[in-house]
Amino acid sequence: MLHALLPRSNFRVAVLSGAICFLTSFTLSAQTASEWSVPRTPDGKPDLQGIWTNATQTPLERPAEFGTTGFLTEEQARQYEIAAQQRIERANQPSDPNRPPPSDGNTDAGYNNFWLDRGTNVAVINGEFRTSLIIDPPDGQIPFAEGRPNPSVVAQWRQMPGVGAFDGPELRPLGERCLLSFSSSSGPPMLPVMYNNNYQIVQTEDYVMILVEMVHDARIIRLNDEHQPDHMVKWMGDSVGRWEGDTLVVETVNFHPQQNYRGASQDLKVVERFTRVSEEQIVYNVTLEDPTVFSRPWTAEIPMRARPAGDKMYEYACHEGNYALPGILAGERQLERDAAQAN
Numbered sequence: 326m327l328h329a330l331l332p333r334s335n336f337r338v339a340v341l342s343g344a345i346c347f348l349t350s351f352t353l354s355a356q357t358a359s360e361w362s363v364p365r366t367p368d369g370k371p372d373l374q375g376i377w378t379n380a381t382q383t384p385l386e387r388p389a390e391f392g393t394t395g396f397l398t399e400e401q402a403r404q405y406e407i408a409a410q411q412r413i414e415r416a417n418q419p420s421d422p423n424r425p426p427p428s429d430g431n432t433d434a435g436y437n438n439f440w441l442d443r444g445t446n447v448a449v450i451n452g453e454f455r456t457s458l459i460i461d462p463p464d465g466q467i468p469f470a471e472g473r474p475n476p477s478v479v480a481q482w483r484q485m486p487g488v489g490a491f492d493g494p495e496l497r498p499l500g501e502r503c504l505l506s507f508s509s510s511s512g513p514p515m516l517p518v519m520y521n522n523n524y525q526i527v528q529t530e531d532y533v534m535i536l537v538e539m540v541h542d543a544r545i546i547r548l549n550d551e552h553q554p555d556h557m558v559k560w561m562g563d564s565v566g567r568w569e570g571d572t573l574v575v576e577t578v579n580f581h582p583q584q585n586y587r588g589a590s591q592d593l594k595v596v597e598r599f600t601r602v603s604e605e606q607i608v609y610n611v612t613l614e615d616p617t618v619f620s621r622p623w624t625a626e627i628p629m630r631a632r633p634a635g636d637k638m639y640e641y642a643c644h645e646g647n648y649a650l651p652g653i654l655a656g657e658r659q660l661e662r663d664a665a666q667a668n
Contacts, residue, residue: 361603361604363571363601364601364604366528368530370528370568371568371571371573371600371601372528372601373526373528373533373573373599373601373607374526374527374528375525375526375631375632376523376524376525376631376632376636376637376638377523377524377525377526377607377629377630377631377632378444378522378523378524378629378630378632379515379516379517379522379524379609379627379628379629379630380442380443380444380446380517380522381443381444381446381447381448381458381517381627381628382405382406382409382443382444382445382446382447383447383448383455383456383457383458384457384458385457385458385459385467385516385625386457386459386465386466386467387456387457387459387464387465387466388456388457391456391457391465392464393463393464393465394456395453395455395456395457395460395463395465396453396454396455396456397447397454397455397456398454399454401454402447402449402454405447405454406445406446406447409445410445413438413445416437416438416441417438417439420437436519440520441519441520442519442520442521442522443517443519443520443522444517444522446630448626448627448628449628450608450626450628455626458516458625458626458627459623459624459625460624460625460626461622461623461624462621462623467587467619467623468619468620468621468623469587469588469618469619469620470616470617470618470619470620471620477583477585477588478582478583478585479495479496479498479583482495482496483496489657491653491654491656491657492657493654494650494654497650497653499583499584500540501647501649501650501653502650503540503643503644503647503650504540504560505540505542505560505561505584506518506521506537506539506540506542507539509586510522510537510538510539510540511537511539511540511542511544511560511561512537512544512561512595512597512611513544513561513562513564513575513577513595513597513611514586514595514597514611514613514625515535515537515597515609515611515627516625516627517627518539521538521539521641522538522539523538523632523638524536524537524538524629525638530548531547531548531549532545532546532547532548533545533546533548533566533573533575534546536638538638538641539641540641540643541640541641541642541643542560542561544561544564545564546564546565546566546575547564547565547566548565548566548567548568549566549567550565551565552565552576552578552579553579555579557579558579558580558581558582558591559579559580559581560580560581560584561577561580561584562577562578562579562580562581562584562593562595563577563578563579564576564577565577571600571601572598572599572600573598573599573600574596574597574598575596575597575598575599576594576595576596577594577595577596577597578593578594578595579591580593586613587618588618589613589615589618589619590615590617590618592615592616592617593613593614593615593618594613594614594615595611595612595613595614596611596612596614597609597610597611598610598611604631605630605631606628606629606630606631607628607629608626608627608628608629609626609627609628609629610624610625610626611624611625611626611627612624
């Protein structure tokens with residue numbers, strides 16, 4: 326976030342420099358692609374190891390104005406990235422010290438721009454500037470089945486007579502409880518969120534481990550194995566991988582019933598494909614299939630870019646700093662006491 330340190334008068338210079346870097350890096354990548362060969366581990370498999378980020382300004386679903394247009398022109402992409410930098414610059418302005426206190430439900434007061442890291446780049450795969458991460462269906466939208474159920478176990482608990490949303494920690498979202506990252510950062514599917522979009526991959530002949538920065542989730546993928554029995558459900562599901570040429574294919578089933586991406590049921594199957602296409606990029610392709618929720622399988626592609634050499638992933642320490650959850654529950658207990666005294 327160099328621009329955050331620049332005075333306003335210098336920001337236009339930074340934007341111009343960013344545009345030049347955008348064009349230069351794109352040209353250099355095209356020039357060197359034919360000279361690059363896939364690095365390999367001692368057992369001959371493509372080496373995916375390192376720390377990678379999937380942060381991007383490209384949304385999962387395609388904005389309506391693009392319709393079925395899957396790609397931006399180079400000029401459109403450049404303007405898109407400049408606009409993203411300008412939004413960040415505006416958000417980095419000092420807060421008004423005379424602003425009124427936030428009202429109930431004003432979650433915008435929870436984070437200022439210092440904590441956010443959505444990236445400034447448009448997703449580029451195969452030299453194409455994508456308008457959405459979803460590439461199939463052609464409209465770039467999640468194909469929900471009409472009248473889809475919401476099979477969330479937590480939602481069912483909350484609908485039980487006499488149960489309130491704040492009766493206990495089990496009724497709160499998984500991210501609030503520091504069990505999994507919010508949204509689907511840990512995955513699968515591993516999707517970019519508003520910050521902490523880093524992943525560390527470690528390989529052996531029999532396993533691939535993906536350490537997720539958000540909540541420090543660690544997913545261990547068994548290679549060339551069978552799935553465990555259906556009753557063996559776990560967070561992030563049961564992942565089994567295999568190599569198809571130079572692509573790592575990972576199939577995940579048997580998700581924990583409290584983990585349901587976009588209302589997916591326990592029938593959800595996620596197939597991920599990791600293909601290293603350059604020194605700086607892995608193409609992450611992911612397909613979701615759940616006939617009870619989606620009218621058809623759908624697929625997204627996300628570039629995972631290498632972090633600079635020497636970068637580290639620091640401990641997220643969610644539980645150690647999670648003062649909000651006991652505060653939320655304590656507040657609800659106080660409201661219950663106040664209501665009882667009023668009666």
